[in-house]
Amino acid sequence: MSSVQIRDVRKSFGNFEVLHGVSIPIEDGEFVVLVGPSGCGKSTLLRMLAGLENITSGTISIGDRVVNNVQPKERDIAMVFQNYALYPHMTVSDNMGFSLKLRGARPEEISTGVKRAAEILALTPLLDRYPRQLSGGQRQRVAMGRAIVRDPQVFLFDEPLSNLDAKLRVAMRTEIKELHQRLKTTTVYVTHDQIEAMTMADKIVVMHDGIVEQMGTPLELYDTPANQFVAGFIGSPAMNFLKGKVKSNGVAGFEGPNGVKLPLKTAPANSEGQPAVYGVRPEHFTIADDGAEAEIVVVEPTGSETQVFAKLGGEQVVAVFRERHQFSPGDKVRLKPDPALVHLFDETTGKRLNG
Amino acid sequence: MADIAIAPRRAKTEIREASAWDQLKHNRNWLGFWFMVPALAFLIFFLAYPLGLGIWLSFTDTRIGRVGHFVGSENYEWLWDDAIFWLSVFNTLLYTFIASAIKFGIGLYLALLLNENMPFKAMLRALVLIPFIVPTVLSALAFWWIFDSQFSIISWSLKQMGLITENINFLGDTTWARICVIFANIWRGVPFVAITLLAGLQTVQPSLYEAATLDGASRWQMFRFITYPLLTPIIAVVMTFSVLFTFTDFQLIWAMTRGGPVNATHLMATLSYQRAIIAGQLGEGAAISSAMIPFLLAAIMVSWFGLQRRKWQQGENND
Numbered sequence: 001m002s003s004v005q006i007r008d009v010r011k012s013f014g015n016f017e018v019l020h021g022v023s024i025p026i027e028d029g030e031f032v033v034l035v036g037p038s039g040c041g042k043s044t045l046l047r048m049l050a051g052l053e054n055i056t057s058g059t060i061s062i063g064d065r066v067v068n069n070v071q072p073k074e075r076d077i078a079m080v081f082q083n084y085a086l087y088p089h090m091t092v093s094d095n096m097g098f099s100l101k102l103r104g105a106r107p108e109e110i111s112t113g114v115k116r117a118a119e120i121l122a123l124t125p126l127l128d129r130y131p132r133q134l135s136g137g138q139r140q141r142v143a144m145g146r147a148i149v150r151d152p153q154v155f156l157f158d159e160p161l162s163n164l165d166a167k168l169r170v171a172m173r174t175e176i177k178e179l180h181q182r183l184k185t186t187t188v189y190v191t192h193d194q195i196e197a198m199t200m201a202d203k204i205v206v207m208h209d210g211i212v213e214q215m216g217t218p219l220e221l222y223d224t225p226a227n228q229f230v231a232g233f234i235g236s237p238a239m240n241f242l243k244g245k246v247k248s249n250g251v252a253g254f255e256g257p258n259g260v261k262l263p264l265k266t267a268p269a270n271s272e273g274q275p276a277v278y279g280v281r282p283e284h285f286t287i288a289d290d291g292a293e294a295e296i297v298v299v300e301p302t303g304s305e306t307q308v309f310a311k312l313g314g315e316q317v318v319a320v321f322r323e324r325h326q327f328s329p330g331d332k333v334r335l336k337p338d339p340a341l342v343h344l345f346d347e348t349t350g351k352r353l354n355g
Numbered sequence: 356m357a358d359i360a361i362a363p364r365r366a367k368t369e370i371r372e373a374s375a376w377d378q379l380k381h382n383r384n385w386l387g388f389w390f391m392v393p394a395l396a397f398l399i400f401f402l403a404y405p406l407g408l409g410i411w412l413s414f415t416d417t418r419i420g421r422v423g424h425f426v427g428s429e430n431y432e433w434l435w436d437d438a439i440f441w442l443s444v445f446n447t448l449l450y451t452f453i454a455s456a457i458k459f460g461i462g463l464y465l466a467l468l469l470n471e472n473m474p475f476k477a478m479l480r481a482l483v484l485i486p487f488i489v490p491t492v493l494s495a496l497a498f499w500w501i502f503d504s505q506f507s508i509i510s511w512s513l514k515q516m517g518l519i520t521e522n523i524n525f526l527g528d529t530t531w532a533r534i535c536v537i538f539a540n541i542w543r544g545v546p547f548v549a550i551t552l553l554a555g556l557q558t559v560q561p562s563l564y565e566a567a568t569l570d571g572a573s574r575w576q577m578f579r580f581i582t583y584p585l586l587t588p589i590i591a592v593v594m595t596f597s598v599l600f601t602f603t604d605f606q607l608i609w610a611m612t613r614g615g616p617v618n619a620t621h622l623m624a625t626l627s628y629q630r631a632i633i634a635g636q637l638g639e640g641a642a643i644s645s646a647m648i649p650f651l652l653a654a655i656m657v658s659w660f661g662l663q664r665r666k667w668q669q670g671e672n673n674d
Contacts, residue, residue: 052565073571085566089584089667098580099570130667146570 002063002076002153002186003028004049009058011044018044020210021058026203029184031177035197036207036233042190043158045207049188050079050156062153078147079156083163084139086131086146093118093127096145117148120179137168144179155180157189161196173199194234198222206230224343228350231279231343237307240317242278243347246271254278254344260292260313263339268353276353279343282307285319291336299327310335412641419635430642439618440643443626447650449533450622451601454540458597459590461541462548467578469549470556480553487546495610498539502526502611526612529619536620539607544600548593555589556582587661588668595658602651623647 004026011019019041026032034042047053049060051072059066067075078099086095094101096117097110105113118124121141131139140160147155157176161169177200180187191197197204198218206213206221206229214226218234225231231239242262247255252267254276262278285291294310294317301307308319308327312335319335327333344353379385413430417423434440469480486494501508502525510522525531559582567577605624608614614621614629621629623643631640 050569052568072568077569079566079569081562081566083560083562085560085562087563087566087581089665098567102571102576132667146566150570 004154004186005061007059009060010056011048012056018210022212024205026186029186031180031187031200031202032205033189033191033197033201034205034207035191035194038192040207041210042207046156046158046188046190050077051075076153077156078150078152080143080147080160082159084143086139086142088131091128091130092123092142095142096149099150113149117145120148121145136164137172140172155185155187159191195236206233226352228277228345235281237282237318239279239281242315244278245273245275248272257313257315262292262337265339275347277345277347279345280337282318282320284338284341285335287333288336289334291334294333294335296327296329296331296333298329409641410645412638413645415638417637419637423638430639434642442618443621443623446620447602447622450537451598454537454601455598457541458544458548459594461545463552465549466552466556469553483549484546486543491606492610494543495607499611502535527616529616532612532616532620536608536611539611540601540604544597548597551593552589555586559585588665591658591661598654599651
């Protein structure tokens with residue numbers, strides 16, 4: 001186990017820079033999730049960590065050692081690929097023991113290592129099968145087994161669950177997290193799925209267009225997103241954004257689209273009349289007499305909660321209620337955001353304005 | 356009323372038993388048969404019939420211009436005691452084994468090379484195909500000149516460099532002649548092997564190499580443990596074809612040496628042609644040709660086992 005330091009790392013393909021100076025400290029034993037939309041550079045960063053891509057500038061160190069010019073096999077890392085990259089012509093046990101075999105380990109050593117990993121992942125009955133005879137979830141586990149056998153300093157996961165169906169994905173998510181809790185190996189996990197990031201991470205790194213937008217624990221990111229991008233990316237259904245300006249009339253307030261009055265706990269200093277974006281999570285709406293009038297468009301009950309799409313000041317917003325209201329499309333309701341939980345962002349830079 | 360006008364008045368069709376002719380036209384099984392007829396006819400007339408005729412001829416004393424009589428295994432008995440026939444069998448085996456082995460080696464090397472990222476990759480891949488595109492007889496003629504006893508460019512170059520004083524008698528010396536025809540065959544056969552193996556190489560997922568890199572494999576180990584095993588099915592196919600083509604080669608030899616000198620380059624195919632067409636002994640020529648069948652069957656058997664689907668290979672019902 002080892003800590004990992006990524007310092008001001010840049011990556012260019014030709015003249016095109018895809019990573020613009022990324023710094024991420026990763027502590028020993030931490031489970032870090034890199035999350036962001038496609039093309040944000042998260043996979044490239046992971047591959048640089050693995051040594052599959054060169055580092056254009058900056059440094060990456062594993063433990064105390066800068067690994068910029070260290071061969072992948074010397075870095076003591078193991079990676080699980082999106083398509084698993086299992087060797088099709090080898091049995092499960094040969095796949096798992098391949099790295100040990102290349103290291104020149106004795107056959108008994110290899111079989112002990114493989115057996116130990118197989119037991120951890122409940123793969124023992126499958127050891128003699130070929131990858132083509134396995135289901136998607138089993139292949140996924142073999143790929144992890146191959147990583148575990150090596151007992152590396154750092155585990156790298158590159159979107160490992162994206163080829164699985166929804167149900168299996170949830171199950172494997174738990175399995176990976178449990179595995180991390182048992183082995184306590186430093187893990188860097190790349191995904192585009194914010195739910196995966198939220199559920200698994202000790203620390204989430206949100207990336208966008210080659211920069212780190214925000215780093216923090218899942219709840220930090222959820223409660224105080226540093227900017228509008230993070231606010232919109234984390235959370236499902238996504239946060240509602242309403243454009244308007246700060247307009248306090250004695251009490252702090254916000255004037256939304258078409259003059260809708262929305263509450264603020266405190267207005268940021270010197271912000272009177274400033275154009276801004278008002279952000280409110282769907283679950284932070286309540287029905288209240290002093291709320292803003294909205295017209296219901298669609299009601300989607302999911303059982304545990306109900307998603308309500310409504311027009312607020314002409315803009316579509318979504319609200320989530322755990323209690324059961326009898327709504328039908330066309331109804332007028334008064335929606336009130338919880339002033340303590342709303343977010344205010346700069347209209348041009350997207351930066352968070354309130355504390 | 357309008358819709359009545361639009362709908363055409365239909366005469367009641369009589370329901371009658373489907374005739375045998377209707378059955379032949381519409382029954383799925385018969386339709387399948389009709390669609391197979393052209394291919395079947397082609398195979399029967401151009402493959403099965405000549406093969407059968409050839410085997411029949413080998414049991415007769417047919418000569419050009421004279422209908423033969425059945426003579427049993429006389430032609431074969433005669434060949435059994437014919438030193439030239441046995442020489443041609445030896446030549447054919449030598450030619451096939453050496454040429455195929457070297458074609459495999461060079462072809463695999465070229466395929467690995469062309470699979471790397473390098474400048475002008477597309478152009479190099481196209482260039483490799485050239486020997487394959489040039490008609491065999493044309494390239495054979497070119498080789499004939501290259502290996503000419505007087506005008507050989509090789510002899511000339513070596514003389515200019517002062518390495519030899521006299522022309523090498525490429526096609527006049529038995530050993531040299533064998534080397535030359537094998538060389539020409541290799542030159543011609545390498546592109547087929549190289550391009551097919553290249554196609555095989557490109558089906559190997561790049562992530563397997565990345566995984567192997569992280570597992571600590573060197574370049575050689577990646578070839579030994581990943582590339583080569585994954586390539587074995589396609590190697591079996593390519594080498595089967597390569598061996599069959601080489602074993603039955605005729606054009607190159609005939610254009611370059613006509614089997615000479617002193618029958619040193621006579622293959623079974625060329626000897627058969629010489630006896631059957633040039634000398635007119637159709638029966639005997641057919642016997643030589645038919646004698647190739649056991650060898651070819653053996654080659655096919657070997658490859659048939661080589662072509663068995665490997666346990667790990669993707670089959671129909673994989674997900």
